[in-house]
Structures are given as structure tokens and as C-alpha cells.
Amino acid sequence: MYFIELNNGVQIPQVGMGLAAVGGWQQDNEYVTDTILKAISIGYRQFDTASVYGNERALGRAIRESGLPRETFFITSKIWDTEQGRSKTHDAFARSLERLQLEYLDLYLIHWPVPAYTRETWEAMEVLYQQKKVRALGLSNFRKADIEQIATFAEVRPVCNQIELHPYFTQQPLVDYCQFHKIAISCWSPLGTGSSWSGVSQSEKPIVDPLIVKIAESHSVSPAQVILKWNVQQHRIVIPKAEKLENMRSNFLLTGFTLSNSEIREINGLNGNKRLGGDPDYAHKNNLTVKVPD
Ligand SMILES: NC(=O)c1ccc[n+]([C@@H]2O[C@H](COP(=O)([O-])OP(=O)(O)OC[C@H]3O[C@@H](n4cnc5c(N)ncnc54)[C@H](OP(=O)(O)O)[C@@H]3O)[C@@H](O)[C@H]2O)c1
Numbered sequence: 607m608y609f610i611e612l613n614n615g616v617q618i619p620q621v622g623m624g625l626a627a628v629g630g631w632q633q634d635n636e637y638v639t640d641t642i643l644k645a646i647s648i649g650y651r652q653f654d655t656a657s658v659y660g661n662e663r664a665l666g667r668a669i670r671e672s673g674l675p676r677e678t679f680f681i682t683s684k685i686w687d688t689e690q691g692r693s694k695t696h697d698a699f700a701r702s703l704e705r706l707q708l709e710y711l712d713l714y715l716i717h718w719p720v721p722a723y724t725r726e727t728w729e730a731m732e733v734l735y736q737q738k739k740v741r742a743l744g745l746s747n748f749r750k751a752d753i754e755q756i757a758t759f760a761e762v763r764p765v766c767n768q769i770e771l772h773p774y775f776t777q778q779p780l781v782d783y784c785q786f787h788k789i790a791i792s793c794w795s796p797l798g799t800g801s802s803w804s805g806v807s808q809s810e811k812p813i814v815d816p817l818i819v820k821i822a823e824s825h826s827v828s829p830a831q832v833i834l835k836w837n838v839q840q841h842r843i844v845i846p847k848a849e850k851l852e853n854m855r856s857n858f859l860l861t862g863f864t865l866s867n868s869e870i871r872e873i874n875g876l877n878g879n880k881r882l883g884g885d886p887d888y889a890h891k892n893n894l895t896v897k898v899p900d
Pocket of ligand 1 (some may be wrong): 623624625626628654655717746747768769793794795796797798799800813828830831845846847848849850852853854856858882
């Protein structure tokens with residue numbers, strides 16, 4: 607397993623599993639728990655959930671049913687737009703822990719920037735960090751200006767920024783800015799989004815791009831493995847979501863081949879600044895209409 611050291615010394619497995627819409631949007635049932643248990647048996651230890659994914663209980667059950675010690679896992683959850691603000695952040699965090707039945711989180715992220723609330727939310731998160739209820743604090747979907755805002759008051763530095771990143775949307779200037787400031791990049795929708803929630807058709811995804819397929823064939827690996835390795839070799843965290851066992855396996859097994867610098871450059875060249883998911887410039891209004899289930 608590959609690890610990345612975050613800027614506060616905490617180690618995160620570089621390959622994790624994303625849990626948005628496993629079994630459908632906001633499903634919290636035995637199917638989700640079983641899917642996570644399969645991932646655990648393959649070797650996954652990093653799991654990325656969020657209050658709005660509505661499956662924290664299923665993840666907590668899988669952790670308990672695995673019989674593995676809590677400290678072997680790296681568990682991330684996120685605070686939704688409607689939960690931001692000083693006291694709401696404390697309430698939202700407590701609810702996430704309760705649903706997960708955990709005593710602490712490894713990483714807690716602000717899911718989307720809401721600049722009017724960022725200071726209150728982050729300061730409340732800093733209290734949770736000082737109380738050792740969370741091992742690291744981070745951001746998601748933060749633009750450069752949002753990070754600059756945090757830098758004006760934060761006492762605890764964000765360890766990461768989880769952003770949409772795949773070969774068609776590489777966000778290189780933001781990646782360079784974050785990595786320069788030792789904010790690790792975690793790539794969401796690394797394979798080009800999960801069909802069940804995004805409505806993106808298979809033919810639009812980088813996973814079927816002729817260049818990716820050609821490079822995959824030349825290494826005798828899958829296109830998904832090429833995209834994930836392209837991220838891993840550039841020191842980025844990946845959280846692909848997979849429900850099919852063969853997909854889960856191949857996404858986790860990234861050893862045994864290395865992309866050359868020219869292959870990495872060729873894949874970088876696929877960037878078309880093409881977002882397949884939400885845009886932080888506009889997402890907040892719609893996010894307010896999406897409820898966090900109990
Ligand atoms: N912070 C944010 O705002 C944000 C936004 C979106 C997502 N995320 C996080 O990022 C995670 C991943 O993103 P995502 O779920 O949108 O999409 P993704 O990981 O890019 O793609 C998931 C899709 O790819 C398929 N797939 C997985 N492995 C494959 C393989 N080896 N070969 C072929 N197809 C494969 C999956 O199919 P099967 O499931 O059928 O195997 C699923 O349809 C989410 O689960 C969530 O944790 C965060």
C-alpha cells in the first residue's frame with residue numbers, strides 16, 4: 607500500500623475508496639456494508655464518505671464487522687453546506703461520529719466552500735482538532751481564493767484539498783498552488799464520475815479515451831489502472847468508487863507497472879478543462895436544496 611504524509615505528519619493511504627452513491631444515492635443498507643466489507647478484504651483501508659452521502663452508518667457497520675482495529679482505517683467525512691457555521695459544525699460532526707459509531711475521524715473536510723461561513727466553520731473544526739476528535743482537517747472544492755481566505759486566520763493548516771481531477775480536467779494551476787503550500791491533492795471522480803449520480807455517459811469518460819486505452823494495452827493493465835497510476839505517480843490521493851469486485855481489485859492493485867514521463871505528459875495533454883461534476887462557482891445554490899439525511 608502506498609502512503610502520503612500529510613503536512614501534520616499523519617499518513618494517509620494513497621488509494622482509497624469513494625462511497626458516494628454506492629448502491630444508489632443516499633443508500634445506507636446491508637448492500638453498502640457488504641460492498642465495503644469486500645473492499646476491506648481486498649485491502650482498502652481509506653474510505654471517503656460525507657454526511658450528505660447518507661451512508662455513514664453502513665460504513666461504521668462494515669468497520670465493526672471487519673473485526674479489524676479502528677486504527678488500521680483512515681476514515682474521511684465531510685460537512686455539507688447546510689451544516690456550516692460555528693455551532694452547526696459541532697452538531698454536524700457529532701452526528702457523523704454517532705452515525706459511524708466512531709470516537710474520532712481521521713480527516714474532516716469542508717465539502718464545498720461557502721465563503722460567508724468559512725471562518726466560523728474552520729474555527730469550529732480547529733476546536734475538534736485540538737480536542738483530538740479528528741486527526742487532520744481539510745478542504746474540498748476550494749478555489750485558490752478560498753484557500754487564501756483560510757490562510758488569513760487559520761491556526762491549523764488544511765492538509766488537503768479534494769477536487770475533481772481526471773485526465774479531462776487536470777486543474778494544474780490549482781494543483782501546483784496546493785502542492786507548493788503542502789496541501790495534498792485528493793482526486794474525486796478520478797475515473798470521470800459515477801454514472802448513477804452524475805448522468806455522464808460512458809463515452810464522455812476518460813476511461814474510454816483512445817490514448818488511455820492504448821497506454822493500458824501497452825502495459826497489460828486496465829484503463830482505470832492507468833488513470834489511477836498517473837495520479838499516484840504525481841503524488842496525488844485517489845478515491846475511485848467501485849461496486850464491481852473486479853473494478854475494486856484492479857483499482858487497488860497499481861503495482862507492477864510504471865508510466866514513463868512521456869506517457870504522463872501525454873495524459874496531461876488530454877486536459878480540456880472539462881468538468882464532469884459540480885462547479886464551486888455555482889454549486890452552493892443547488893447544494894442548499896440537497897438534504898443531509900438523518
Ligand atoms: N468532494 C466532492 O465534492 C466529491 C464529488 C464527487 C465525488 N467525490 C468522491 O469521489 C469518489 C469517486 O468519484 P465518483 O464516484 O464520482 O466516480 P469515479 O470513481 O470516477 O467513477 C466511478 C464509476 O467508475 C466505475 N469504475 C470503477 N472502477 C472501474 C474500473 N476499474 N474499470 C471500469 N470502470 C470502473 C464504477 O463502476 P462500478 O461501481 O459499477 O464498479 C462507477 O460507475 C466518490 O465516491 C466520492 O467519495 C467527492
